[in-house]
Amino acid sequence: MAQAKDVALVVGSLRKGSFTRMAARALVEVAPTGLKLDIVEIGDLPLYNQDLEGEPPAAWTAFRDRIRAADAVLFVTPEYNRGVPAPLKNAIDVGSRPYGKSAWAGKPGAVVSVSPGAIGGFGANHQLRQSLVFLDVPAMPQPEAYIGGAHKLFDAEGGLTNDGTRAFLGKFMAAFADWIAANG
Numbered sequence: 001m002a003q004a005k006d007v008a009l010v011v012g013s014l015r016k017g018s019f020t021r022m023a024a025r026a027l028v029e030v031a032p033t034g035l036k037l038d039i040v041e042i043g044d045l046p047l048y049n050q051d052l053e054g055e056p057p058a059a060w061t062a063f064r065d066r067i068r069a070a071d072a073v074l075f076v077t078p079e080y081n082r083g084v085p086a087p088l089k090n091a092i093d094v095g096s097r098p099y100g101k102s103a104w105a106g107k108p109g110a111v112v113s114v115s116p117g118a119i120g121g122f123g124a125n126h127q128l129r130q131s132l133v134f135l136d137v138p139a140m141p142q143p144e145a146y147i148g149g150a151h152k153l154f155d156a157e158g159g160l161t162n163d164g165t166r167a168f169l170g171k172f173m174a175a176f177a178d179w180i181a182a183n184g
């Protein structure tokens, strides 16, 4: 059997009780066996500053190396002010440099946005896709994943309790496995 594809899972929320992280864990649970999802933390990445490239912070180097080693990238993000939360944008910027050595280039990707609100983080989802075009990350177009009403989907332990959402996330991950196979 072929080796499972290594998928770097980047979560755009840093808070402990994050619905986005709960959704990310649910994605890990429903992923097909051909994908191995690994949450890559972004909370300790110093803010991007090109002046630091001469001697990059160890956290930047470790992050870049981890993304470079991955077969694919999956972003699961909340929406802040109709856009991408700063920690996630920072991680994208850190991974994209130094110039000409972007860790993201050519990795098949997918985006899931999560919000308690009804629009399901549409603005963040598409703002992120805008960066992915520039970064040469082929982002899966369909199915789109805007997970709204997130505060009603999980139990006190963060487990996904909504069967419809679980089924949808399962289909999403199956489609992503096909997308990786076609674009990897």
Ligand code: FNR
Binding pocket: 013, 014, 015, 017, 018, 019, 020, 021, 078, 079, 080, 081, 082, 083, 114, 115, 116, 117, 119, 120, 121
């Ligand atoms: C928000 N929230 C929010 N929600 C949304 O649907 N669209 C938005 O534009 C915003 N803007 C926004 C800005 C800031 C600074 C904060 C802190 C929050 C609400 C947000 O969806 C909610 O706090 C989620 O619970 C955040 O995701 P996590 O941390 O639960 O994963």
